[in-house]
Amino acid sequence: MARVVVDVMLKPEILDPQGQAIARALPRLGFSGVSEVRQGKRFEIELEGAADEAALADVRKMAETLLANTVIEEYTVRVEG
Amino acid sequence: MSAARVGVVTFPGTLDDQDAARAVRLAGAEAVSLWHGDHDLKGVDAVFLPGGFSYGDYLRCGAISRFAPLMEELIPAAKSGLPVLGTCNGFQILCEAHLLPGALTRNASLHYVCRDQRIKVESATTTWTSAFEPGQELVLPIKHGEGRYVASADTLEALEANGQVVFRYVGGNPNGSLNDIAGISNETGTIVGLMPHPEHAVEDLVGAPSTDGLGFFTSILKKLVNV
Numbered sequence: 295m296a297r298v299v300v301d302v303m304l305k306p307e308i309l310d311p312q313g314q315a316i317a318r319a320l321p322r323l324g325f326s327g328v329s330e331v332r333q334g335k336r337f338e339i340e341l342e343g344a345a346d347e348a349a350l351a352d353v354r355k356m357a358e359t360l361l362a363n364t365v366i367e368e369y370t371v372r373v374e375g
Numbered sequence: 376m377s378a379a380r381v382g383v384v385t386f387p388g389t390l391d392d393q394d395a396a397r398a399v400r401l402a403g404a405e406a407v408s409l410w411h412g413d414h415d416l417k418g419v420d421a422v423f424l425p426g427g428f429s430y431g432d433y434l435r436c437g438a439i440s441r442f443a444p445l446m447e448e449l450i451p452a453a454k455s456g457l458p459v460l461g462t463c464n465g466f467q468i469l470c471e472a473h474l475l476p477g478a479l480t481r482n483a484s485l486h487y488v489c490r491d492q493r494i495k496v497e498s499a500t501t502t503w504t505s506a507f508e509p510g511q512e513l514v515l516p517i518k519h520g521e522g523r524y525v526a527s528a529d530t531l532e533a534l535e536a537n538g539q540v541v542f543r544y545v546g547g548n549p550n551g552s553l554n555d556i557a558g559i560s561n562e563t564g565t566i567v568g569l570m571p572h573p574e575h576a577v578e579d580l581v582g583a584p585s586t587d588g589l590g591f592f593t594s595i596l597k598k599l600v601n602v
Contacts, residue, residue, distance in 0.1 A: 304480075308525055309551065311485050360442070363435055363471065366478045366525060 296345035297374045298353045302362045303334035337361055338374075345373040378405040379599035381592075382419035384449075384465075386411040386440050390427035391462070391574055398574040399423065402592030404599075411443040420599045421458040421502075422449060424465030426518075426572060436479060436521050437467035446472060458502045458595055459566045463519055466558070466568030475559055475568050476534065477526030483551025487520040491584035492571055493545040494557045498538050501564035502598050506590035513542075513587035515571035517549055522570040524552040524559070534559055542569050 304310050310332050317331040339356070341349055353371050362369040381399045383406050385392045396406035407419050411429075416422070430439035440446065446468075453459045453474050461469040469475045482488060491514050496507040507513070526534070531553060534540050542558035550570070558569025573588030 308480065309483060309523070311481055311483050311551075315485060360434070360438065363438065363478055365470070365476075365527075366480060 295343070296341045296349075298339045298341060298345055298350065298371060299374045300337040300339060300353065300357050300361050300369055300371050301334060302337070302357070302367050302369045303332060305366060305368055308366050335361075378403065379421070379596055380405045380407050380417075380419045381595065382407045382409040382416060382422040384409045384411065384422060384424050384445060386427070386429035386443060388428040388431055389425055389464070391425035391572065392427075394572075395423045395425040395462075395574040398577045398588060398592055401577050402589060402596055404592065404596050409445055411440070411445050414444050414448055416445070416448050416452060416457075421460070421595050422453075423574075424459065424461035424468055425574065426463030426465060429464055429468065432464075432521075435467075435471065436464060437469075437471035440464075440468045441471040450474065453566055456563070456565055458598065460503050460591060460595070461566075461568040462572050462574065463517075463522075463570055466570055467521065469566060469568040474566050475561060476530045477524055477559070479521050479570070480523045480525050481521050482519070482523055482549070487518075488522070488549045489516075489518040490549070491515070492517040492549060492557075494542045494569075494571055495545045496541070497543055498541045498560065498564070500538070501541055501560045501567050501594075503560075503567040503591050503594050504541060505597060506594040512545060513571075513590075514576070514585040515573055515587060516575045516584065517571045519550070519570055522550040522552065524550075524556040524570075526553065537562060539564075541567055542571070 313331040313333040399406040573591040576583040576588035
């Protein structure tokens with residue numbers, strides 16, 4: 295059994311108003327020195343078998359078709375553990 | 376002669392299907408209920424994808440709906456020319472299904488916006504807007520939290536050049552949409568998506584800001600009857 299993590303982020307050129315709101319809240323909480331915050335999604339995919347090349351290819355397909363909307367988002371796939 | 380038949384799709388979480396069906400009937404067409412779980416378009420002449428929160432808007436608005444059994448029938452039919460109108464969540468579904476380019480993202484203000492909105496008709500040549508005049512202003516209700524239209528610079532340029540920007544917000548952009556875009560069409564003008572709600576503006580009695588929404592339904596009727 296293996297865990298594959300897919301991180302999905304808005305493309306850099308797409309406005310992220312949620313990230314901006316978080317960035318604006320930080321100074322009020324006493325955190326300084328933050329220039330920008332971008333918010334994204336993390337998916338933890340538990341595989342029944344090993345994270346071999348075929349399984350990873352499947353996960354990439356999942357990311358491409360459902361987990362991310364590649365019109366506005368980009369994704370990375372990595373094996374955890 | 377039998378009336379034109381316009382399908383109205385219901386997903387789990389759809390809210391506006393009853394208003395949409397009523398608007399279709401008011402315009403003189405037959406409203407046909409289509410269920411998300413069926414592989415059946417029931418031979419309709421056109422399809423209305425209404426607003427709401429289909430599949431709870433989980434993941435992204437419209438992301439799950441796109442893979443509904445009904446969509447497996449609708450997507451190829453729409454690509455072959457079946458007229459489709461998507462409003463609000465329906466617009467989001469059309470973009471997720473890649474029947475329309477670009478995507479709808481969180482309002483720049485982060486606020487859910489619910490108000491009457493002026494929009495300008497930029498294209499009166501689509502299947503769903505022929506009852507309007509180019510440049511005509513309409514007032515329609517909007518109610519959404521994720522209506523900010525975005526697309527790549529190349530896509531935007533192509534939309535503008537091809538006349539596929541169908542509606543633009545006037546008197547204030549409610550969500551930060553690029554180029555003030557409120558609605559777009561595919562290249563042939565058979566598929567139209569917009570964030571405002573024509574189906575909520577068809578009767579004076581209910582306190583709608585206008586009856587401007589009727590034009591969408593008379594447009595499609597005229598098209599279907601003249602075919």
